[in-house]
Amino acid sequence: MSLVVARNEWRRLFMTPLAWVLLAAVLAILAYFFLVSLGAFLTLMPKIAGIADAPGVTDLVVLPLFRGVASLLLIIVPMLGMRAIAADRQNGSLVLLLASGIGDARIVLGKYIGLLGFIVVFIVFSSLMPLSLDIGTALDIGRIATAIIGLILFSSALTGIAVAASAATQSPALAASIALVSNLLLWMLDAGARYEGVSSTFINYLALPTHLEPFLHGIVSTVDVVYFVLIALVALTLATRRVGALRTRG
């Protein structure tokens, strides 16, 4: 039943101009960033060609682009997810789901899957740009694959946060703000600790970059996977409780 909701959510996202405009604008920004770093790499290439074990195009073009995608996801996921539940509450269409008897958890999960599906499409589109380099040069496909998996896991956590924020309020704009602030907080949480040179404390564990970076370096670790899954689970549980509270608190 969640999949029915997810399909509808996905379909409705593609029907709204917001999603298309956002997708087009962000891909244009990434394309510009990609071309600039590719240009810089071509200038730099003759100089580093003689150095042993020199960084290649994957290190200097592809991975910085993926870091750019991650930074943009911090902003676009809240914007895409703000309507998930808040707008449905605002225009009364959430009642349709509440009255259907499918259960609060399934409603939230459906919204989450639909939104995550859309974001995965965005990640796939963004990855096509660097992957096109494979025509002319040898890419480290293994590392690129782990980076894409990392980005998908990263966005699964961000999508959870966006859905939870959207459940917390009736105003989509407020939902986007809550999600954006939460994302930025989690992104910069350990900035102070890192500045002091501390990298293995609990505060480092809580921060998003700590768990995304290993994927960009080709390392898939259970700790990082669990971290992203945990954030998504906690967020979805909160969202479900909030939707449930609509029945009891009105």
Added chain:
Amino acid sequence: MIEDTLLRLEGVGRALAGRIVVDDLNLTLDRGTVLGVLGVNGAGKSTTLKMICGILSPSAGRVLISGADFRENPRTGASAIGYLPEQPPLYAELRVEEYLSFCARLRHRSGTLLKAAVNSAIDRCGLGDVRHRLLGNLSKGFQQRAGIAQAIVHDPSLIVLDEPSSGLDPLQSSNIRSLIRELGKDRAVILSTHLIADVNQCCDRVAILHRGKLRYDGPVNVLADDHSVLIRIAADVKSEAWTSIAGVESAQFVDGAWRIARSGDASIAQLSDAIVRKEWGLLELRPQQASLEQVFLRIASADDVAVAA
């Protein structure tokens, strides 16, 4: 045996933000009945309907759908109910047909059953000409129809409609009323409204809610006698002649007939005997029933006076 009592409310109450919105509501509804829930704004109508449909849990009492507690069997309860809230729950960016398909899928319909359910809802609600149009571009009347279509797409036995004719023009309201009457033939319909015309034209039974309490529950046509009688006579008499008859409190000549208000203890038989004795040439004598509007206004205003005092 088919359970014909589709809905039973047992002492249902609801408090919102510390204020009692619905208090100790007891109500039953059988198949084939259209029940009008009448009340002024804020009387607790929408809250009651939300509790019936499981959108809001009651803080006291039980809602039984076909004999089963809604809270214990939410899925069974939900499949037996079709609900149109005050604001139709539409997705403006979807087309009528895909929206109804989604609603049917939510209610566990698939394949040919789904197609049949959607087509039947579209036909019943007269949405054939707009089935491929975006919901957001439809007129208010068609949006309301689409809202009703989503409430009946899964063929529920109980249909709950919250102010279905609000904001519609007279023609659209009349169409919606005929649709409701049609739906009420083989299922139970609850219709909340503050329009007496809605109740008069579509309902068999009326429940009047005021300040969260059920103040009247009974058939629409048989309402309490308010002790007035309409009399036409051949003789030309003055109103003083009427008040001289025992039991007559006042007499007014309106549109060629006398409207006689009698005291509670004087029977209509005594009054007609007196007229015959006076040889006024009795042409017509019709006991007046209080109109629904009068009963409704009496309930609403009596309480306001009590509160003001």
